[in-house]
Amino acid sequence: xxxxxxxxxxxxxxxxxxxxxxxxxxxxxxxxxxxxxxxxxxxxxxxxxxxxxxxxxxxxxxxxxxxxxxxxxxxxxxxxxxxxxxxxxxxxxxxxxxxxxxxxxxxxxxxxxxxxxxxxxxxxxxxxxxxxxxxxxxxxxxxxxxxxxxxxxxxxxxxxxxxxxxxxxxxxxxxxxxxxxxxxxxxxxxxxxxxxxxxx
Amino acid sequence: xxxxxxxxxxxxxxxxxxxxxxxxxxxxxxxxxxxxxxxxxxxxxxxxxxxxxxxxxxxxxxxxxxxxxxxxxxxxxxxxxxxxxxxxxxxxxxxxxxxxxxxxxxxxxxxxxxxxxxxxxxxxxxxxxxxxxxxxxxxxxxxxxxxxxxxxxxxxxxxxxxxxxxxxxxxxxxxxxxxxxxxxxxxxxxxxxxxxxxxx
Amino acid sequence: xxxxxxxxxxxxxxxxxxxxxxxxxxxxxxxxxxxxxxxxxxxxxxxxxxxxxxxxxxxxxxxxxxxxxxxxxxxxxxxxxxxxxxxxxxxxxxxxxxxxxxxxxxxxxxxxxxxxxxxxxxxxxxxxxxxxxxxxxxxxxxxxxxxxxxxxxxxxxxxxxxxxxxxxxxxxxxxxxxxxxxxxxxxxxxxxxxxxxxxx
Amino acid sequence: xxxxxxxxxxxxxxxxxxxxxxxxxxxxxxxxxxxxxxxxxxxxxxxxxxxxxxxxxxxxxxxxxxxxxxxxxxxxxxxxxxxxxxxxxxxxxxxxxxxxxxxxxxxxxxxxxxxxxxxxxxxxxxxxxxxxxxxxxxxxxxxxxxxxxxxxxxxxxxxxxxxxxxxxxxxxxxxxxxxxxxxxxxxxxxxxxxxxxxxx
DNA sequence: GATGAATGAGTCTTCATTCAT
DNA sequence: GATGAATGAAGACTCATTCAT
Numbered sequence: 001x002x003x004x005x006x007x008x009x010x011x012x013x014x015x016x017x018x019x020x021x022x023x024x025x026x027x028x029x030x031x032x033x034x035x036x037x038x039x040x041x042x043x044x045x046x047x048x049x050x051x052x053x054x055x056x057x058x059x060x061x062x063x064x065x066x067x068x069x070x071x072x073x074x075x076x077x078x079x080x081x082x083x084x085x086x087x088x089x090x091x092x093x094x095x096x097x098x099x100x101x102x103x104x105x106x107x108x109x110x111x112x113x114x115x116x117x118x119x120x121x122x123x124x125x126x127x128x129x130x131x132x133x134x135x136x137x138x139x140x141x142x143x144x145x146x147x148x149x150x151x152x153x154x155x156x157x158x159x160x161x162x163x164x165x166x167x168x169x170x171x172x173x174x175x176x177x178x179x180x181x182x183x184x185x186x187x188x189x190x191x192x193x194x195x196x197x198x199x200x
Numbered sequence: 201x202x203x204x205x206x207x208x209x210x211x212x213x214x215x216x217x218x219x220x221x222x223x224x225x226x227x228x229x230x231x232x233x234x235x236x237x238x239x240x241x242x243x244x245x246x247x248x249x250x251x252x253x254x255x256x257x258x259x260x261x262x263x264x265x266x267x268x269x270x271x272x273x274x275x276x277x278x279x280x281x282x283x284x285x286x287x288x289x290x291x292x293x294x295x296x297x298x299x300x301x302x303x304x305x306x307x308x309x310x311x312x313x314x315x316x317x318x319x320x321x322x323x324x325x326x327x328x329x330x331x332x333x334x335x336x337x338x339x340x341x342x343x344x345x346x347x348x349x350x351x352x353x354x355x356x357x358x359x360x361x362x363x364x365x366x367x368x369x370x371x372x373x374x375x376x377x378x379x380x381x382x383x384x385x386x387x388x389x390x391x392x393x394x395x396x397x398x399x400x
Numbered sequence: 401x402x403x404x405x406x407x408x409x410x411x412x413x414x415x416x417x418x419x420x421x422x423x424x425x426x427x428x429x430x431x432x433x434x435x436x437x438x439x440x441x442x443x444x445x446x447x448x449x450x451x452x453x454x455x456x457x458x459x460x461x462x463x464x465x466x467x468x469x470x471x472x473x474x475x476x477x478x479x480x481x482x483x484x485x486x487x488x489x490x491x492x493x494x495x496x497x498x499x500x501x502x503x504x505x506x507x508x509x510x511x512x513x514x515x516x517x518x519x520x521x522x523x524x525x526x527x528x529x530x531x532x533x534x535x536x537x538x539x540x541x542x543x544x545x546x547x548x549x550x551x552x553x554x555x556x557x558x559x560x561x562x563x564x565x566x567x568x569x570x571x572x573x574x575x576x577x578x579x580x581x582x583x584x585x586x587x588x589x590x591x592x593x594x595x596x597x598x599x600x
Numbered sequence: 601x602x603x604x605x606x607x608x609x610x611x612x613x614x615x616x617x618x619x620x621x622x623x624x625x626x627x628x629x630x631x632x633x634x635x636x637x638x639x640x641x642x643x644x645x646x647x648x649x650x651x652x653x654x655x656x657x658x659x660x661x662x663x664x665x666x667x668x669x670x671x672x673x674x675x676x677x678x679x680x681x682x683x684x685x686x687x688x689x690x691x692x693x694x695x696x697x698x699x700x701x702x703x704x705x706x707x708x709x710x711x712x713x714x715x716x717x718x719x720x721x722x723x724x725x726x727x728x729x730x731x732x733x734x735x736x737x738x739x740x741x742x743x744x745x746x747x748x749x750x751x752x753x754x755x756x757x758x759x760x761x762x763x764x765x766x767x768x769x770x771x772x773x774x775x776x777x778x779x780x781x782x783x784x785x786x787x788x789x790x791x792x793x794x795x796x797x798x799x800x
Numbered sequence: 801g802a803t804g805a806a807t808g809a810g811t812c813t814t815c816a817t818t819c820a821t
Numbered sequence: 822g823a824t825g826a827a828t829g830a831a832g833a834c835t836c837a838t839t840c841a842t
Contacts, residue, residue, distance in 0.1 A: 026314070026317055032816060032817085129374060159368075160387055162367070163367030163370065167370065171363050171366065173316040174325050191352075231832065242806060242807045243833095512713065513706065559784055560764070563788070564764050566767040566770055584763075587760055594795040632812060632813080643812095647812095648825090651813095653811095
């Protein structure tokens with residue numbers, strides 16, 4: 001269709017089309033033809049840039065992960081108290097989820113499902129999860145060092161905290177009408193911070 | 201193969217076969233032929249008892265839900281302090297998850313993914329989630345009435361708590377080797393209980 | 401369902417149900433389950449009385465033929481001039497077609513289609529057609545003997561006449577809204593009678 | 601099998617294969633696999649050019665109709681008396697039927713059956729029938745204007761005439777051994793022309 | 801006689817992938 | 822690089838028929 005774009009831009013174009021289609025239909029429900037139509041390229045064109053459907057799925061997810069990680073890292077750099085950073089993070093991430101990620105939430109959920117079943121996907125997921133947990137663990141360790149938090153196991157607590165937010169997104173994805181994700185997240189942070197804070 | 205079972209037992213037989221197949225391959229990856237093979241029945245036999253593949257999926261999930269709800273209800277009836285009940289619940293549910301539910305975890309995750317995308321599934325999911333949240337909310341209300349807990353919004357806290365456990369299961373499903381689900385759950389309850397307890 | 405009817409009545413019950421279903425869906429579109437439902441009997445019950453679906457189709461058609469032949473014979477016995485008999489026949493048969501046969505017209509048409517393709521059906525059809533033509537031929541011969549008609553080949557003319565009416569029913573079946581079958585049939589007889597009448 | 605034909609030729613190739621199969625087995629008895637085999641294309645290839653079995657059926661019939669209409673139109677253009685044109689038409693059409701259409705007669709008959717039952721097919725059939733009747737009506741009107749024919753209702757007579765020929769084909773399709781279609785058609789035209797001719 | 805659960809070959813259709821152009 | 826026609830295995834589902842009860 002459009003001729004001679006930079007190959008990376010073509011890939012990007014395909015990834016975006018695929019993401020839109022996957023969000024609408026799920027990885028396995030979506031067909032290559034759907035992606036063809038959404039992308040405006042031809043069947044052969046897709047296969048020139050990606051060698052299989054799984055390849056496209058993987059590319060979509062990688063892109064998704066790195067976008068999320070970038071954002072988190074940025075917030076963690078800010079010069080705030082640990083408690084404050086946690087609040088920020090929550091506010092920011094949930095606001096993102098509600099706004100722009102909304103459309104891609106389905107992909108997110110489906111990826112958990114697929115990852116739990118298939119090795120190659122799981123490995124990619126693990127890398128991401130571990131980075132995420134690592135960041136939280138550092139933050140928590142910092143909190144203990146500060147004496148903002150009481151002594152706790154940093155890694156376990158980090159996992160717990162990650163789980164808390166993934167879980168909230170999960171529930172909200174099922175019932176966005178009744179639930180206010182931002183408000184719930186704030187309640188969760190409040191309880192968490194109260195639960196780990198050092199009584200003086 | 202086997203002839204003339206009680207119709208309910210046949211349905212049960214099919215549901216179990218289907219659950220096993222779904223756990224292995226996922227709802228959409230699994231074919232009716234897979235279920236045929238696993239169940240030992242014929243294609244037509246399956247369709248005699250269930251009118252479509254979706255019908256089987258739904259039956260598997262309903263069964264799954266009601267089993268879980270039964271167990272939870274049982275624990276909630278026990279004559280314990282609210283904090284103790286919460287600990288019990290966690291210990292019990294996570295132990296279950298690790299042991300018997302293990303095989304069906306994949307189904308669980310995939311159902312979240314599908315539910316976020318398709319109405320009929322979502323509705324079933326909502327009913328379950330609401331029951332679950334409701335139970336937690338009651339427990340928390342009880343905790344406040346007891347003066348075990350400080351004044352908090354019971355429903356929001358219940359959602360938060362549900363999210364915490366669903367989230368933990370989610371993460372653990374991806375990385376069961378490194379994570380100790382029971383231990384993590386206990387850490388989570390500790391923090392939670394500390395976070396909501398009334399200081400005297 | 402109902403118990404112990406006379407076997408012939410059971411057969412009749414099945415034939416009627418089948419006729420209704422076939423009219424609605426066609427021989428091949430209709431399933432045995434459709435007939436089961438319409439008849440109120442069970443699957444096994446149907447197969448007790450008829451050994452196959454084709455058997456039921458055949459029975460429906462035989463019944464259909466003999467009903468039509470009876471009616472025609474009756475009219476031919478009446479003490480009228482040949483021209484008058486022809487008019488009567490037409491009036492009667494077309495009125496029947498419009499009224500009661502209406503529902504079964506589809507069967508009629510489909511049977512032609514099947515008969516043109518399959519031996520066993522064709523043979524049954526032939527017997528009926530030949531009887532029909534034979535009757536017309538006799539009538540026409542009578543007309544010549546009477547000197548109502550000019551000398552013509554009785555058999556060929558009979559076939560021609562049969563074709564005329566079958567053809568009218570055919571066209572009308574496709575477009576019953578615009579066509580008035582009775583009127584058309586009268587026009588056809590008029591032209592025919594004028595075409596064969598002896599000028600004196 | 602063959603690669604890269606002109607798309608229209610491919611469609612034509614499929615239509616011809618399908619027509620052959622339908623003639624042999626009927627629309628509903630024929631399977632897509634039969635057409636695949638007859639056409640030498642693959643399953644996917646068929647579905648690339650036609651989106652469903654019904655689509656193929658429709659294409660076969662459209663082609664069939666237009667071929668027939670072309671031929672008729674040609675004859676009607678000839679500079680002959682109306683009576684002569686009618687004779688020509690009959691001779692030509694019946695000769696065609698006997699020769700080349702022979703193989704496709706079954707399709708013709710089955711289409712009547714299906715058309716009487718299903719809307720989309722009926723509509724296509726109606727268009728064709730109306731064109732056909734229209735042509736005859738014009739011819740008859742011409743005959744009256746010429747004073748070849750006595751005053752009659754042109755449309756009704758046209759329908760009658762159409763019915764006469766469709767009917768003859770119908771009967772002949774059931775019993776081609778005993779009947780001489782050409783001869784019968786001539787007898788029919790004779791009687792018809794005598795029945796409508798103006799006595800001077 | 802009658803029931804309805806069970807069978808399994810067969811149906812139409814989809815879809816990831818390939819490849820001649 | 823790109824196209825889109827072609828492939829064929831696989832999918833969900835149907836249905837005439839059988840047979841234990």
